[in-house]
Amino acid sequence: MKKPTSKLSSLQPEQLAAWATEAIKRSKSGQIPAYVPLLARADRQGFAVQIRAIEGQILSWGSAATTFPLMSAIKPFVFLYLLCELGETAVFDCVGCEPSSMPFNSLTQLEIDKGKPRNPMINSGAIALASLIPGKNAIDRCQNLLTWLNQRAKSQLFVDELMLDSVNANPNQKNWDLAASMVESGYLHNSEIALETYNRVCCLAGTVEDLAKLGMLLVSGGDAAENCRTVKALMATCGLYEASGRFALRVGIPAKSGVSGVLLSVIPGEGAIACYSPPLNKEGNSVGGLFLLEQIAKTLRLSVFD
Ligand code: GLN
Secondary structure, three states: OOOOOOOHHHOOHHHHHHHHHHHHHHHHHOEOOOOOHHHHOOOOOOOEEEEEEOOOOEEEEEOOOOOEEOHHHHHHHHHHHHHHHHOHHHHHHHOOOOOOOOOOOOHHHHHHOOOOOOOOOOHHHHHHHHOOOOOOOHHHHHHHHHHHHHHHHOOOOEEOHHHHHHHHHOOOHHHHHHHHHHHHHOOOOOHHHHHHHHHHHHOEEEOHHHHHHHHHHHHHOHHHHHHHHHHHHHHHHHOOHHHHHHHHHHOOOOEEEOOOOEEEEEEOOOEEEEEEOOOEOOOOOEHHHHHHHHHHHHHHOOOOOO
16 A cells, blocks of 8 residues: 655745745844844854655755754753653643743743743743753753754754853843742752753754754654654644744644744654744744745645644
8 A cells, every 4th residue: 555645745846945035035024133142143144944754855945054053942852851751740840831922031921920931942941941951060961962862863963162152151131030030939949050051952053954853853753752742732832932823823833943043843744844044033933934834834734733
């Protein structure tokens, strides 16, 4: 019997090239974040995408060799790692699973929730989870996550030390305030090691190929299928911060963005789409990445709600 083929594998290179070219044009309306000096120097026109279909086809366009820090796109993988290593109870004792209608670094949201981070996809949640990663210090913890991910995904992520220096050069007061509030409420014990680990894992870097390979971990699930389902559910409801609900209606695909301009989308039963385009909209999501994904999802009818 012939295996059913994915819709994703029917995408034509010419069609992808046309959408990507339009995405670069549209990205001109976005802003490059200024709070990390090295991120601020990103090429506004830089663009790369890789699509991996479940049967193995790979379609790429743009600067395949460009590496970038994953920033918040690492959050689903910190979450996955801890679900697999520590189990659901330990993880959900530390973070909630509800969407937030406030920005990703909102202290107000945390205070409304009495110090318990609302979900793992916003900064408070990821800082709290960073504190649970096993290891004696931040370097060790990040290395444990890195080794785990690279082995499973066959990716070549690395720590972008220059980016980390740049992040550390301008301590992020909002993240410090979130950590201090969580210490006060008892959800965090040591804010220094949590923030150091968080900043380091946000500086894990790679190409769109590496990011797409990480995405495939969540598609196939393997021996972690149940945990992957949990991660995808929270990507769908919380992955694009306060824009998540609107995105679910328009596109309907679990996705996670990062402030470096990355957008990773995971389509159950189909494959993964990793995109890099630095200019961001007001919610901190990549303008070009969102445009491209919407075109692909609408044309191929990829919404998980279809
Ligand atoms: N490290 C970044 C920060 O804390 C990650 C945020 C993001 O990518 N949205 O600001």
